[in-house]
Amino acid sequence: MNSRADRKAQAALEYIIVVGVMLLIVTSMLPVITKQAQLSKATAAIRDGATYGAGLRALGFKASKSNYVPDGAIKIKEIGMVNNGTNGNLKSYMSRIHIIAPDYIKDNSTYTHRVGASVCTQALRQLYYAFNGRYPGGGKIDSVNTSYYYFTCEYTFN
């Protein structure tokens, strides 16, 4: 055999092996990437929903069965994702929403409960929409499941 041809054959084999290993690495990374992408998407959806809920409450809009809260500048300061263990096969995360409101709302526990409930409800509704392509039926929503995660929501006032 010509040694030049042998050298070419060896180079080709090396490339094939390297390609195979690279494919293996990339394919095994895929579930990790998908999981992380889902968590990022959920965080963004919760932020959008919470901001939307806060904006509507600040304008004074409420459902007919909801109770009165005075108008005021209600803003979302921060949203944190807290690891909450597992729920069945799913990893559980609780989104903790930090809300800023004027003193006459913040110092009244009735108003803070109503505002917090509105913000959390809208956040979870938007999260449901992000993963299901449609909004959930009417009524309160306490949690949302995705293929990897279980999300709940709580609020605090700063």
Added chain:
Amino acid sequence: MPSISHGRISLSAESDKKAQITIEVIVVIGIFLIVFSSLINLSFERFHLAQEVGSAGEAKMTGQFIASAINNVYSNGGGFSIHLNENKINFSELSSSEIRGSGVILPIIINNSERRVVINKNFSSMGGTSLYASIPIIPDNITRENSTLAYPQLTIRNNGTDVIIYASINNIKVVS
């Protein structure tokens, strides 16, 4: 691809290199598309949410405009009137769900006993039903009448006893 030259078989490394790059590019592009498509979806939704908050603000502003006019007419005493023309409040645009509209559900309610103007806005595009915003007013003696030649649609007049709004019952409704 093996090639035969002068009775010898040799393997070309060139096409192997090209095949490796192609496979890597395909997989990387695939991962990029997965992440990118979810971000695109989110941006469209964010835009839609922002639009909804904007039209909710417009609906509230309309209610505040009507409430302010009622308060002005009441405060200025008998004989005073204000006419809000179509440039100020256009009911067909107000109730439209198109991009020009505010999605307000007509009629706008004026509640005498609670002294409020109540705006009911449609949020069905967000999967909800409707939400209410109320704007306080001073008087509790408001009545509605159909418009006349002397008092066209959306004239608000203080006749010394009551504050009268001249508007169609489909647009504004007064409840006790």
